Amino acid sequence: MQKLLSRLLLLSMLTSLGGCASLGVKPWQRDLLAKKEMALDAEGVDLGLDDHIYFSKEATSGGRAFAGGGCGCN
Amino acid sequence: MQLSNKGSIASALATATCSLLASQSVAAETPSDPNPWQFDTALLYYGETDRVTAIEGVINASKDFGDEHIFNGKLVIDALTGASATGAVAQPYAQTFTRPSGQGQYTIGANEVPLDDTFHDTRLQVSGQWTQPISENYRVSGGLQMSNEYDYQSIVLNGSIARDFNQKNSTLSLGMSYAFDTIKPEGGLPVAFSSMAVYDDDEYESEDEYDDDYNATRNDDSDTKNTLDLMLGYTQVINRRTIMQFNYGISKVDGYTTDPFKVLSVVDSEGYTQANLYENRPDSRTKQSFFWQTKYAADVGVADISYRFSTDDWEIDSHTVDTRFRFYLSENSYLQPHFRYYRQSAADFYRPFLLQDQAIPEYASADYRLGEMTAYTIGLKYGMTLENGDELGFRLEYYQQDPKNAGFNAPGVLQQMDLYPSVKAIIAQVNYRF
Amino acid sequence: MKHQPITTALPQSPWQLYRRGDYLVGSFTAMASPCELLMDTVDLALGQSLTELAWRECQRIEAKFSRYKPDNLMAKLNASNGKPVSLDAETHSLLSFAQTCFELSEGMFDITSGVLRRAWTFDGSDRLAEANAVEALLPLIGWNKVTLDNHSLTLQPGMELDLGGIGKEYAVDRVSQLCQQQAPELSVVVNFGGDIQVTRPRRHQAFWQIGIENPDPTSPAPLILQIRGGGLATSGDARRFLLKDGVRYSHILNPKTGYPIINAPRSVTVAAGHCTQAGLLATLALLHGDEARTFLDQQGVKYWLLN
Numbered sequence: 046m047q048k049l050l051s052r053l054l055l056l057s058m059l060t061s062l063g064g065c066a067s068l069g070v071k072p073w074q075r076d077l078l079a080k081k082e083m084a085l086d087a088e089g090v091d092l093g094l095d096d097h098i099y100f101s102k103e104a105t106s107g108g109r110a111f112a113g114g115g116c117g118c119n
Numbered sequence: 120m121q122l123s124n125k126g127s128i129a130s131a132l133a134t135a136t137c138s139l140l141a142s143q144s145v146a147a148e149t150p151s152d153p154n155p156w157q158f159d160t161a162l163l164y165y166g167e168t169d170r171v172t173a174i175e176g177v178i179n180a181s182k183d184f185g186d187e188h189i190f191n192g193k194l195v196i197d198a199l200t201g202a203s204a205t206g207a208v209a210q211p212y213a214q215t216f217t218r219p220s221g222q223g224q225y226t227i228g229a230n231e232v233p234l235d236d237t238f239h240d241t242r243l244q245v246s247g248q249w250t251q252p253i254s255e256n257y258r259v260s261g262g263l264q265m266s267n268e269y270d271y272q273s274i275v276l277n278g279s280i281a282r283d284f285n286q287k288n289s290t291l292s293l294g295m296s297y298a299f300d301t302i303k304p305e306g307g308l309p310v311a312f313s314s315m316a317v318y319d320d321d322e323y324e325s326e327d328e329y330d331d332d333y334n335a336t337r338n339d340d341s342d343t344k345n346t347l348d349l350m351l352g353y354t355q356v357i358n359r360r361t362i363m364q365f366n367y368g369i370s371k372v373d374g375y376t377t378d379p380f381k382v383l384s385v386v387d388s389e390g391y392t393q394a395n396l397y398e399n400r401p402d403s404r405t406k407q408s409f410f411w412q413t414k415y416a417a418d419v420g421v422a423d424i425s426y427r428f429s430t431d432d433w434e435i436d437s438h439t440v441d442t443r444f445r446f447y448l449s450e451n452s453y454l455q456p457h458f459r460y461y462r463q464s465a466a467d468f469y470r471p472f473l474l475q476d477q478a479i480p481e482y483a484s485a486d487y488r489l490g491e492m493t494a495y496t497i498g499l500k501y502g503m504t505l506e507n508g509d510e511l512g513f514r515l516e517y518y519q520q521d522p523k524n525a526g527f528n529a530p531g532v533l534q535q536m537d538l539y540p541s542v543k544a545i546i547a548q549v550n551y552r553f
Numbered sequence: 554m555k556h557q558p559i560t561t562a563l564p565q566s567p568w569q570l571y572r573r574g575d576y577l578v579g580s581f582t583a584m585a586s587p588c589e590l591l592m593d594t595v596d597l598a599l600g601q602s603l604t605e606l607a608w609r610e611c612q613r614i615e616a617k618f619s620r621y622k623p624d625n626l627m628a629k630l631n632a633s634n635g636k637p638v639s640l641d642a643e644t645h646s647l648l649s650f651a652q653t654c655f656e657l658s659e660g661m662f663d664i665t666s667g668v669l670r671r672a673w674t675f676d677g678s679d680r681l682a683e684a685n686a687v688e689a690l691l692p693l694i695g696w697n698k699v700t701l702d703n704h705s706l707t708l709q710p711g712m713e714l715d716l717g718g719i720g721k722e723y724a725v726d727r728v729s730q731l732c733q734q735q736a737p738e739l740s741v742v743v744n745f746g747g748d749i750q751v752t753r754p755r756r757h758q759a760f761w762q763i764g765i766e767n768p769d770p771t772s773p774a775p776l777i778l779q780i781r782g783g784g785l786a787t788s789g790d791a792r793r794f795l796l797k798d799g800v801r802y803s804h805i806l807n808p809k810t811g812y813p814i815i816n817a818p819r820s821v822t823v824a825a826g827h828c829t830q831a832g833l834l835a836t837l838a839l840l841h842g843d844e845a846r847t848f849l850d851q852q853g854v855k856y857w858l859l860n
Contacts, residue, residue: 069288069356076582077360077416079567082445082453085354085364085412090161090177090550091500091514097175097197098165098546102520104463104489105437107368108410108427111277111296111348128657129825129834129852135653136830139646140726186597287569 154183159552167544170234171201187258188251195244195266202234206381206485207395208472209233209536214392217317219380220306221333224318232540235380242268246275256283260294273300279350288356296348303341304379310338311399312479315382336397344374360417366410376400383485385473390531393475398484400468406431420446420453435489437463451504457516459496465489465525471538474530487539491525494518498546512550519543568608570600575757579604583611584619584721586746590732591763593740593755603735607728607743614724618647618716620667630706631713637705647716647723648701654719654833655696661840662833665708666808667715668693673813675804679797687811694808722786722832725750729828742780743828749785750828765822776857784828788835789820789859805839816843822857823849 070078081087092109100106159179166172175197183189205216215226218237227233248262257280264275279294302308316332323329350368357363382395412425427439438461445455466489468482498516505511522539529538568581577600579590590607592600620627630638640648654662668690672682693711700707708714716723725743729750732741740755747765755761764775765787778785788805795802795813802813821838825831834854838845849856 068358069285070359071286071580071587074359074582074587075569076567078356078362080416080421082421083362083414083416085362085414090159090179091548093193093195094161094163094175094177094548097195098518099461102488102518102542103437103461103492103494104433104435104466105406105408105427105429105431105439107348107370107406108366108408108429108439109412109425111275111294111350111368111370128837129830129854131657132654132830132833133826135650135657136726136827136833139650139723139829140730140827186601 154185156180156182157552159550161548161550163546163548165544165546167201167542169202170542171199171203171238173197173199186252189249191248191250191262193244193246193248196242198239198241200239202236203238203380204487204540205233205235205395206383206398206487207233208384208386208392208485208533208538210392211532211535215317215319216395217315217333219304221330221337222306230536232537240268240270242266242271248277256287257281258283270304271300271302273298275299277348281352290352290354292350292352292354294348294350294352296346296350298344298346298348300344300346300374301341302344302375302379306333307337307340308342308375308377308379309336309397311377312396312483315395315397342375344372344376346373347371361413361415363414364410364412366408368406368408368410370404370406370408372404372406374402376402376404378484378486381484381486383470383473383483385475386530386533387475388530390529390533390536396473396479398486399482400484401433401482404431404433420444433489434467435463435465437461453502455500455502457496457498457500457514459494461494463492465491469525471524471527471529472533487520487522490539491523492520493523494520496546502550508553510550510552512548512552514546514548514550516546517544518546568604570597570604572597579607581608581611583608584615584724584745586721588746589742589744590728591742591744591761594736599736599739603732603741606731606735610728610731611724611745614720614727617644618720620713620715620717627714627716630708633708635707635710637700637707639705645701645704647719648706648714650829651716651719652696652701658837658840660695660697660809661807662718662837663694663696663808664714664716664718665696665699665712666694666806667717668711668713669806669808669811672811673804673806675794675802675813677794677796679795681795681797681802682811691811694811718836719829719832721745722748722784722829725786725828726784747787748828748832749780751780751782751784754781780824783824783826784831785822785824786828786832786835787820787822788832789818789839794819803839805836807840814840814842817841818845818858818860820859821845821849824855 077083086092096106096110161177163175175195177193177195179191179193181189181191207216209230209232212229213226214233215224216233217224219235225236244264244266246262246264248260250258250260252258259280261278266273275296275298277294277296279292281290281292283290313336316329316336318329348368348370350366352364352366354362354364377398377400381398383398384392385394385396386392406429408427408429410425410427415422423443425441429437439459441459443455443457445453447453466484468480468484469489470483471485471490473479473483496516496518498514500512500514502510502512520542524539568579570577570579572595575595577592577594579592579600581588588611590604592603594600616622617625618627619625620631622628626644651664672686672690674680698709698712725745725748729741729743729752732743733752741752742761742763743750744763749763751761760779760781763778763780765778789803794804800815802815803817805814805817806812807814817839821835823831823835825834834852838849841848846858849858
């Protein structure tokens with residue numbers, strides 16, 4: 046059941062890709078998106094430190110970035 | 120304005136324009152190197168009430184060597200000291216435990232949660248990552264990371280490819296990472312479900328006798344763990360203010376996943392501990408995660424919201440909501456509240472304790488991090504850009520974990536014990552970017 | 554820390570560069586306008602450096618002269634309250650240029666007339682300004698009340714400067730100059746929201762074909778222009794006017810009366826040697842109201858006029 050659910054989620058994610066074709070902006074409309082703080086990995090150092098804390102204190106890791114390995118902290 | 124004698128205006132304006140433009144030196148304001156090295160540094164303090172304290176320093180250096188050929192190098196050093204929950208249950212009397220190394224003992228007071236206070240480690244991690252375009256719409260990235268602790272080594276390789284389309288409004292990426300980890304705890308790896316030997320003058324006639332018992336709980340010196348991660352990502356610009364990302368990740372761990380420092384208490388029907396057995400976890404784990412993130416550029420700041428769902432074959436499901444909102448205080452400073460909520464279900468082999476009259480299961484762990492729990496983080500960051508363009512930031516956060524009883528009935532005296540104590544931590548951080 | 558895969562490619566640079574046929578287009582947003590650089594080359598490195606240069610220059614000019622920034626020289630001048638403010642060379646030459654325009658137009662072009670915005674809102678409605686509100690603002694207008702000497706400017710208390718009427722054209726010319734200096738052999742079109750400068754003729758073709766927004770809002774097709782060199786600027790905004798009792802009030806205000814110019818063309822596009830010069834000619838034409846066409850004919854420049 047769990048596996049079926051995840052496959053369905055993946056499928057719906059992939060099909061939504063087709064619907065995104067009309068989204069977006071013209072190249073000269075990127076003034077706001079080009080701000081440093083709008084980068085998805087802005088504050089990368091903070092996110093990395095957070096990942097390390099939660100990796101060692103919780104059972105789940107990854108999602109935003111690769112999940113595994115690298116530390117004996119759990 | 121009369122229309123007589125106006126024929127000269129155009130030429131007079133031409134002269135004025137030329138003198139305006141000529142009066143300026145045409146020297147462009149170009150810095151000598153348009154893409155200098157960029158350094159991001161941070162120092163973090165993490166402190167739990169009565170438990171672990173960690174100090175972590177990060178130096179991240181990146182440089183664009185032109186045409187988006189980007190190198191990123193990172194150095195992380197962290198030092199950990201303090202006490203960590205062993206998995207054993209509290210008892211209405213003082214308990215004595217053997218340190219994981221076999222050298223020495225420690226005693227936990229009556230009604231107190233058993234913590235092993237010999238935890239101390241220093242970790243050094245270095246990594247490098249290279250990213251570059253290979254054609255107009257394709258980019259590749261590859262990296263290597265190595266980390267070394269007293270009892271743990273790790274090497275991670277990663278690679279990914281991304282394709283932009285729809286005028287770079289959409290990006291599809293596929294990434295892979297492979298980690299080789301080696302664990303080599305002092306004293307060796309414990310034998311699964313062997314009983315912790317505790318030196319006791321009444322019980323042992325000589326230290327040699329105790330050593331024999333301790334050694335009987337040990338087998339190999341070291342073991343390995345390999346982790347393969349695959350990640351499919353999709354990023355979409357929604358409009359001028361909004362960008363969205365979806366990631367699907369699958370992670371497969373093979374090898375030694377057990378924590379060699381953790382035990383389970385075997386209790387009788389009155390709840391009294393009869394023995395403490397070293398835990399044992401499955402030798403593989405397959406995890407899937409779904410991650411969604413949206414960033415929105417408002418006039419007053421930037422909103423960042425993400426949600427992650429993760430599920431694995433240890434039956435741990437988790438939900439994470441992470442939100443940050445950056446409020447601009449001025450052109451060069453901001454205040455950023457942070458809120459994170461986390462919830463996980465228990466691993467199918469999680470047991471807060473084992474019952475004496477029941478068979479020992481194939482796998483069991485009393486590590487609260489595999490049990491049911493909720494956790495939240497609230498924090499605030501203040502950042503500012505200095506006159507020379509460097510950036511300085513301060514972050515203060517509070518993190519609390521609240522383990523829950525996943526439906527286990529505590530016998531006898533355990534009903535009076537705190538089997539699911541909360542963990543409270545303060546996170547303080549300073550960032551400097553130059 | 555786990556490495557993050559390259560999930561997003563979104564370039565962190567505030568400008569974009571792409572190839573269109575046999576030339577490159579660099580684009581970004583500045584001064585509230587879409588800005589483009591057309592470069593007659595396919596050398597990406599050259600395209601990147603010129604686009605970066607143009608973007609930086611726009612950022613610099615906007616930061617220095619925008620009246621919307623709280624802490625720049627304009628803000629300092631507008632808050633000077635009758636005290637002299639010392640000027641750097643660039644500001645001095647821009648203000649001297651504005652002074653020349655004031656003199657040439659016999660007071661019709663006046664960078665102190667921006668205060669009238671407090672009384673007038675051009676939203677296509679029939680709401681004219683209150684007569685006493687306009688009356689109250691008139692004492693704050695008039696370049697002749699301003700003292701510009703070699704190094705400083707003194708404004709009367711309450712007066713304000715607004716370089717909006719020449720800032721964008723000036724930026725076009727400045728960027729064009731920088732491009733010419735960096736790549737003297739290269740033909741570059743600098744196009745900031747329809748204000749255009751072409752540095753030199755193209756290599757293989759005689760003309761650049763440039764689409765500008767059609768000044769007639771009822772026509773969906775862009776106006777395609779063929780330009781070999783020189784500057785081009787448009788003044789007037791077909792969407793900003795007031796209409797009352799059949800009279801169309803343009804958003805161009807007469808600094809002497811405080812009232813809009815009546816029966817001015819909806820927009821005027823002028824071609825001249827430099828963008829700044831073209832922009833001034835277009836603005837002066839509008840200030841001539843229904844005599845705009847006669848004025849332009851007398852100047853002997855090429856123009857497009859929309860009534």
